[in-house]
Ligand SMILES: CC(=O)N[C@H]1[C@@H](OP(=O)(O)OP(=O)(O)OC[C@H]2O[C@@H](n3ccc(=O)[nH]c3=O)[C@H](O)[C@@H]2O)O[C@H](CO)[C@@H](O)[C@@H]1O
């Protein structure tokens with residue numbers, strides 16, 4: 466999309482009402498697709514959403530000789546890794562900056578080919594997002610890494626071997642890096658301070674179906690006993706709890722009611738507790754969750770983002786829009802990314818009162834407190850929002866701008882909406898289905 470194609474006019478002031486469906490999680494599906502590379506047989510992945518991160522990984526897998534085709538049911542992919550081969554560096558490089566997933570190709574490609582080339586990563590610009598943990602763990606497994614102008618070149622001079630690793634922080638991607646590498650490494654790998662997000666548990670289920678031996682302790686320790694060979698898997702991806710929470714926040718901020726078919730309570734317990742504290746209502750049934758604004762005033766809250774089972778950082782930005790409609794002072798302490806509150810300046814331009822602070826406004830130990838990052842916010846509400854010209858900064862920030870524009874009086878011009886396709890399936894169809902008044906210029 467370019468030019469005016471990438472602009473959405475949002476005429477606000479209408480509550481979102483109706484039903485939408487979420488499918489497999491953006492933060493699991495592309496990784497399960499990478500896991501298929503480790504198998505000696507085809508894998509079947511179901512509940513796959515049509516989002517850009519899936520297309521990027523599909524392209525990268527195909528470049529490496531994996532055949533990817535649709536399966537029998539809608540949203541099913543069949544991935545056949547029988548003929549994995551080296552890809553042309555220039556072709557891989559065409560995917561530079563597209564997503565964060567390419568770094569997870571390291572372990573599988575080192576096992577299959579003995580070498581790997583990783584282009585520059587993309588992903589949301591919400592902090593520095595270094596990948597030092599990833600490369601440190603790969604070195605522990607025995608890989609060599611060379612940084613060149615166009616990307617990172619890795620080699621495994623011999624079979625990678627299991628090792629004992631402690632992550633400095635429970636990083637999601639680094640934990641996945643360890644899992645995808647340890648399953649075929651020689652011997653046992655013990656990872657402490659691992660991330661335990663639901664998407665990681667689901668990746669462990671995928672790998673176990675392939676023949677891996679992985680155990681998870683309650684103290685964030687994961688143990689993997691390497692095996693010589695893995696088969697394929699048949700797996701239904703867990704639902705996208707991040708997209709579900711975004712629609713929930715949209716229902717609250719627009720004083721509407723949205724049934725999110727496919728949403729699952731188990732992965733959203735922390736979000737649901739917070740939603741209830743703010744004054745949002747929800748009802749869980751076997752097929753999804755209905756979220757609505759029950760009328761009356763919303764309540765201000767204190768919120769700290771954290772690794773699972775804490776309040777997921779990707780839930781933060783959409784919920785902040787709803788907090789602009791709550792009575793009193795809400796406090797938000799973002800402890801996962803140092804720069805994830807920059808999106809609030811546009812909300813202020815629309816009439817919100819959000820003040821950012823460098824200090825940690827919360828009790829949780831945080832890596833950013835003494836380091837000059839505006840990572841805490843005080844949201845003072847309720848404030849009426851007015852339509853505005855908005856430029857989408859990142860995935861969740863972008864969806865938050867859509868929510869704010871829908872809740873505002875008047876028309877907003879939202880630029881850069883294509884970015885939302887990275888993680889929200891068919892949002893351009895879902896919005897009008899919920900009664901949103903949107904059109905293109
Ligand atoms: C595709 C995907 O699944 N993305 C998710 C994943 O991102 P991602 O896996 O990139 O996030 P991480 O959990 O790794 O990052 C958490 C923190 O660790 C730091 N860090 C991470 C790696 C590293 O090598 N060095 C380092 O310092 C990061 O800068 C950040 O401050 O988990 C995040 C935290 O739940 C989510 O917000 C993202 O939606």
Ligand SMILES: C=C(OP(=O)(O)O)C(=O)O
Nearest residue numbers: 565588589779860861888
């Ligand atoms: C930060 C996110 O994703 P990514 O890691 O892919 O940039 C997100 O989904 O909000």
